Amino acid sequence: MSESKIRNMEELASVSGISRPTLSKYFNDPESVRASTRKKVEAALETYDYQPNIYAMNQNRRLTKNIGIVVPYLADPFFAEIARVIENLVIQGGFRPILLSSHGGTGQEIENLDSLRSIRPAGVLLAPLGRNSDVAAIERFCADVPTVLFDNSIGDLGEAFFGLDNPQSIKMMVNYLHETGEPPIFFEMRTPTNPNAYKRRNAYIESMEALDLEPKLIQIEGDTWDFEDIGYRGGLEAIRTRQLTTDTVLCSNDRLAIGFLAAAYECGLRVGSGTGCALRVAGHDDHPYARFTCPPLTTVAQDYSAIATRSVEAILKLIESGERAEQRDTTLFEGTLIKRASA
Amino acid sequence: MSESKIRNMEELASVSGISRPTLSKYFNDPESVRASTRKKVEAALETYDYQPNIYAMNQNRRLTKNIGIVVPYLADPFFAEIARVIENLVIQGGFRPILLSSHGGTGQEIENLDSLRSIRPAGVLLAPLGRNSDVAAIERFCADVPTVLFDNSIGDLGEAFFGLDNPQSIKMMVNYLHETGEPPIFFEMRTPTNPNAYKRRNAYIESMEALDLEPKLIQIEGDTWDFEDIGYRGGLEAIRTRQLTTDTVLCSNDRLAIGFLAAAYECGLRVGSGTGCALRVAGHDDHPYARFTCPPLTTVAQDYSAIATRSVEAILKLIESGERAEQRDTTLFEGTLIKRASA
DNA sequence: ATCACAATTTTACGCGCGTAAATATTTTAT
DNA sequence: ATAAAATATTTACGCGCGTAAAATTGTGAT
Known part of the structure; x- marks a missing residue:
C-alpha cells in the first residue's frame, strides 16, 4: 500500500537503490541477481506496488514469456479441463498462457496461429484439429515457433507429441x-x-x-x-x-x-x-x-493430467535450452478402463 | 507473397510511398485516411506482407484494441458457448478478445482482473463468480476500466448489465x-x-x-x-x-x-x-x-445470443464514446420454455 | 591482506511505434 | 479559378524497457 505509485522502472530504481538494468534482470529472472539485491527489490516492491509494462518488456526481449495454448474446441469440457491444467502448469513455470480455441474450424486454427505469431510466443502447445488442419500452415508455424503437439498428432510435426495409445x-x-x-x-x-x-x-x-x-x-x-x-x-x-x-x-x-x-x-x-x-x-x-x-x-x-504435465515440461525444456529437437519425440499414454453401468 | 519481408512501418512507408505517421493512422483505423491512400496502403500490404508490432502499438496508444472477457467457469459449455459468440463479435468490432476463465475461484478471478489491468484493455466484459467475488476488487477494477457485466450482476457495478429475467x-x-x-x-x-x-x-x-x-x-x-x-x-x-x-x-x-x-x-x-x-x-x-x-x-x-450481442455493443459504444455511463444500465431478457420429455 | 571472480552500476543506444506541431498538398465548395 | 477545408508529410520527441560495454563494487578463498 503506497501513496505514491511508481510509474516505471526508473522510479523504482531510485526508490529501491537498485539500478534499472539490475531491476530489469530481476524481473526477467529473480534468481539471476544476488540474494541481497533480490531482498532489496522485493522489499521495495512491497511498499511501492509496481509491475513492469508488459508491452515494453515484450517488445524488447528476445523471447517473450508467452506460451500459446491452442485447442480444437473449447466448448468440449474435455479440452476445457486439459486447457485449465495446462494453463496452471504454464503459470507455475513462470510463463503467461494465452489460450485460444479453434472452435472446430480450419480458418480459426490458422487465425489462432497467426495471432500467436504476432505476439512472438516463446513456445506453443497445440492440439490440432486434425484432418481439417492446414498441414502446410502448421508446418510453417512449427518451423518458426517451438511447438509441442498434444492429443492429436499430425505427421511428425512439432518438437514432441503427447497423446493416448x-x-x-x-x-x-x-x-x-x-x-x-x-x-x-x-x-x-x-x-x-x-x-x-x-x-x-x-x-x-x-x-x-x-x-x-x-x-x-x-x-x-x-x-x-x-x-x-x-x-x-x-x-x-x-x-x-x-x-x-x-x-x-x-x-x-x-x-x-x-x-x-x-x-x-x-x-x-x-x-x-x-x-x-x-x-x-x-x-x-x-x-x-x-x-x-x-x-x-x-x-x-485418458490420463490427461500426464499429457498436460509432460507437454508443458517439454515446451519449457525446449524454451530453456533454446534448442530444437533433432527429431520429434512421441509419447503415448495408456488408457484406463472405467467400468460403469452402461456396459 | 514477397521475397523481401518488411520489418517495420518505416520500411513500409518507403516502399508504399506513404509516410509513417499516415500508416500509423491507417493501422489504427483504416477509415480515417483518404480512400486513395487507403488503396495505396492496401496494395503495398498485398505484396509486402507486414503487420505492425503489437507490443510497440499497445505501448504507445492511449487505448489498446484489447477487450477482456472473463467468465466464471469455462469448463461449463454454457459459458464456453457464450464466450465464443462474444469473441467473434469482438473481432468483428475490430478488437482483440482476451478470454480468461476464473475456474470457479475467487483468487483466479482477481488474478484475471489484475492480468487484464496489466494489458490496459480498452474495455472488459465480465461474468463474475457472484457470491465468491471480491466485490471491492471488482469495484476498483470497474473504476479503472470500462466494464460491462453479464450473466451475473453484482450490486450495481459496471457500466451496464445484461442477463436473464x-x-x-x-x-x-x-x-x-x-x-x-x-x-x-x-x-x-x-x-x-x-x-x-x-x-x-x-x-x-x-x-x-x-x-x-x-x-x-x-x-x-x-x-x-x-x-x-x-x-x-x-x-x-x-x-x-x-x-x-x-x-x-x-x-x-x-x-x-x-x-x-x-x-x-x-x-x-x-x-x-x-x-x-x-x-x-x-x-x-x-x-x-x-x-x-x-x-x-x-x-x-436463455437468449445468450442476445446477451452476448448487447453486451458487446454496450462495451464498444463505451469505448468509442470514451465516456462513462452516469448510471448503470440493466437489461434483462426473457427466457423461453423448452418442453422436452422430462417434465 | 590480496587476488580472482562475480555481480552491479553507469552510460548509452535502440526497439517500433504513437503523437504532436508545423508545413505542404490535395480535395471540395464557391 | 480561387479560397477554404480536409488530409498528408515532415520533423521531432517520447514511451518503458532490453541490452551491451566499460567501470566499479562486492564476494569468497587463499
Missing part, C-alpha cells in the same frame, strides 16, 4: 466387452475430423480380428464438432434401420456415446449390462459428463 | 409445471455461489405463493462448481431420505438437473411426464447437453 485403449475395451458379453459393433463418424478416430477404427478392426471376430462398423455422417447431435441422429437411424447386429456398441468417443444413449432412450431401448437391458454401450475418453449419463457410461479414461 | 423465467416454468401436473419442489444448493440462484429461489417462492401453493425447497450442500456431482449426491440423498413431497422437481439449473437425473436413474425412478413415470424433472438454462439427457430435459432457454 489408441490401439492399447481400444483393444482393452474390445476385450473387456467381448469377455463380458457379445462382441461390440463400432459406432463412429464416417469421415471424422480427428486422426485419433481413424486410429481407433483401425484398432477396433485389429482387436476384433485378433479375437477371430468379424469387425462391424456403423459409420454415420457428420462433419461438425456437434458430436452429441451427430451421435443422436446417427444412433436413431442405426437403431431404426436395424444396423445393430449385436447388443453391444462401442462408440468412438464419449460425446458420440452421449448422443447415442439419447437415441436409444428415445427408441425405448434400455441400456446396461443387467437383465432386461437391450443394449450395452461403451464410450471412450472418460468425458467429464460420462459419469452422469443414464446409465453411467463405461469408457476408457 | 429470472423472476419471469422461473414463474413461467412453475406455472407450466403446475398446469400440467403436481406443483414443483425446488432443488438447489443451500449456499449457491451464484446470485442468479438466489433470484431463482425467491422467484420460485413467489410464484408458488401467487398460486396459493406452499413452496418447498430441497437445499443441498456443496460450494464448488461441480454442479453435476453436487446434484447427483444431493439427489441421491433427497430421494433416499424421501424429501420429495411431490412428483415434480424444478432444479435451479440444468447442471444440477443432470446430476439429479443420474441419481434418479440410479434409484430406479423413471423420469418423465408419461404414465409409468415416477418423477418429473425440469431444469433451467437450456444447457448444451440438456437435449441429450435421458429423458431430454425440459428447461428454460
